[in-house]
Amino acid sequence: MKRRAFLKTLPAITALASAASAWGQGSPPGALPKPGQTASATVNEQAALRIKAKDTLTALEMNRGEAVDFELSSGDIVRIELVATSARILRTTLKELKVEEHRGRTDYTFDCVLRVNGREHRLEREVSTQRSFYEPWEIDGVRLWFDAVQDIFAFLLEEHGECRPRKHARFALQDAALRICPETLHPWCPLPEGGLKIIDCYRGEDCWLGAYNGASAHGGLDINHAPGTPLWTPFDIDDHFYFNSLNMGHNNNRWRGIHRWPNGAEWIIQAHHMTELTVDEHAPLRKGVQFAKGAGVLSGSVDHSHFVFKVHDYGETIHLDPWILFWQMYRDAEETRPA
Numbered sequence: 001m002k003r004r005a006f007l008k009t010l011p012a013i014t015a016l017a018s019a020a021s022a023w024g025q026g027s028p029p030g031a032l033p034k035p036g037q038t039a040s041a042t043v044n045e046q047a048a049l050r051i052k053a054k055d056t057l058t059a060l061e062m063n064r065g066e067a068v069d070f071e072l073s074s075g076d077i078v079r080i081e082l083v084a085t086s087a088r089i090l091r092t093t094l095k096e097l098k099v100e101e102h103r104g105r106t107d108y109t110f111d112c113v114l115r116v117n118g119r120e121h122r123l124e125r126e127v128s129t130q131r132s133f134y135e136p137w138e139i140d141g142v143r144l145w146f147d148a149v150q151d152i153f154a155f156l157l158e159e160h161g162e163c164r165p166r167k168h169a170r171f172a173l174q175d176a177a178l179r180i181c182p183e184t185l186h187p188w189c190p191l192p193e194g195g196l197k198i199i200d201c202y203r204g205e206d207c208w209l210g211a212y213n214g215a216s217a218h219g220g221l222d223i224n225h226a227p228g229t230p231l232w233t234p235f236d237i238d239d240h241f242y243f244n245s246l247n248m249g250h251n252n253n254r255w256r257g258i259h260r261w262p263n264g265a266e267w268i269i270q271a272h273h274m275t276e277l278t279v280d281e282h283a284p285l286r287k288g289v290q291f292a293k294g295a296g297v298l299s300g301s302v303d304h305s306h307f308v309f310k311v312h313d314y315g316e317t318i319h320l321d322p323w324i325l326f327w328q329m330y331r332d333a334e335e336t337r338p339a
């Protein structure tokens, strides 16, 4: 991790970051409710955090009872309060929850109640069905990705990559008039025609937070690839390197690339299981360059690439569903497609 680079961006966000941590102290995460049980809290009117929409999306974790005033580029302020969260299993093949079984399968749903400018909205997600590849909500001028709730860890483990939110729920917010970032994205890999298919996520379960072997939240998005499938840079990469590799003695090749946006946000992306890098490490890369031959190393019973997306901003690093990047890539590919 490029610690020094992170520190450089800190002074500009110190005020907001310390406000954020002070804001978080009033309502520490409580005990997880039982699956299916909805936990809710009363919102403290005085405690809203103020965040201005940037030209890149804002990753945000919230506890129940917390509120954020999200300022759109128009200057309008949208108050978003997290009222309640819950999660429940739709179906499982496990004999015992939280105990992995080879080819075990658990599908689940999670939801939250948000009060947006005083009106309540119930948002529901489903994993790992085809609905894992969801459309974001648009409420009062805010595009809203409902990424995760802590409640899913009442029946899942975090043993397959970091993915558990540190607060009750995790979102990505953006002004609905803006893209997820100011530039168009190049496909990270060949985009399957018609969108991502859950059936092509390893054995049909390893989307973001999907239950690997029925029990472990999957800390990435798998897309099945023949070994050698090209991986391209979706945006300019300022620095990149293997943080794990067969050459260094690890069991897998794992690559990390970093892009620093002028607004101070850093996007960190990872790809795992590639057979080889096709460019030198640490040299900056332009958008759209092939950097690796994907899949083939430790890729289990179905060759695949494993993708990870993190946003470092306001002094913290927050994991998000790589699907958000792919959602934008599909839109961008559609717009640049010759008529």
Ligand SMILES: [Zn+2]
Residues within 6 Å of the ligand: 206, 218, 220, 221, 222, 305, 306, 307
């Ligand atoms: Zn994976």
